[in-house]
Amino acid sequence: MVEIPEGYSGEGFHATSFDKVVGLARKNSLWPLPFATSCCGIEFMATMGANYDLARFGSERMGFTPRQCDMLLVAGTIAKKMGPILREVYLQMSEPRWVVAIGACASSGGIFDSYSVLQGIDQVIPVDVYVPGCPPRPEAILDGILKLQDLVQHESLRRRNSPRYKDLLSSYGIQ
């Protein structure tokens, strides 16, 4: 159950602002798109599974097409050759979309300070939440997703149209 957002209540009605309702709805029905390449992906599988149960937070099922999903979870090492593919997946998601970098490799390249590994996915796509750990435990991944839910709930409905957001995307060469 979610808490009723602030507003005016009477018998049989509740009036509140639109962005609170939209934020609440978005927050509690995030559709995850797992992009798992290595051990962090295994931890993420545990997070999805019955013990940790990501579904408790409104992400009942993984979507395996970017067109249906709004939360991209990048779990694992991304090689430089994988970079353009990850970017393509991100571009195919429709707005609003959020990205979680799970683990040290996705966040910064991790231990792979190497010629072949992308030093953090934020070199190719914007990231909303970084989850540290090598690999992070399922609790950490859940914490990251809760942090993201917080961002989603309080995001202004106009954010995606703001010049600042457009600047962010154009700094990645998107649009």
Add this chain to the structure above:
Amino acid sequence: MALTNEHIKERLQQQFGEQVSEWEEHYGLLTFKAPAEMNLKVMQFLYDDEELRFRFLTDLTGIHYPNRASEELCVVYHLHNMIDNIRLRMKIYVPVSKPDVFTATQLYAGANWMERETYDFFGIQFIGHPNLKRILNVDEMDYFPMRKEYPLEDSTRIDKDDEMFGRGEL
């Protein structure tokens, strides 16, 4: 009579004389060096000979020996005689300034991707290869990463944020 390392060595020396050299036997694996321009001739002999029958290429890779003057790059062929279950290792050396080697793809179709990989990581030019381009690394890469010619930490790298990795100015 079972095929032995001594016999293979004898046959090769009979055929090629002093041109095959640097004989070694690590863990029973016969190893020798052949001249770079002779690699196909030696392999063809090993392939065609009714007794030797080395008709399977197990592995092909490169090694960089920065201290071997004018033969810095090495190409290693691991050949397998499947009938007698005997393996051998052939090495050829080329200078890093002109790393040209004849392709083995006509003899062993399996050499195709392995030569691409060796080109990708060591920059060895396989002459006559049907499609010599990078196979594992990004196409835009303009260096050969497995050569021993790079400092361990490259201070000119821009793909790491130095401040976050403890390498910035103190």
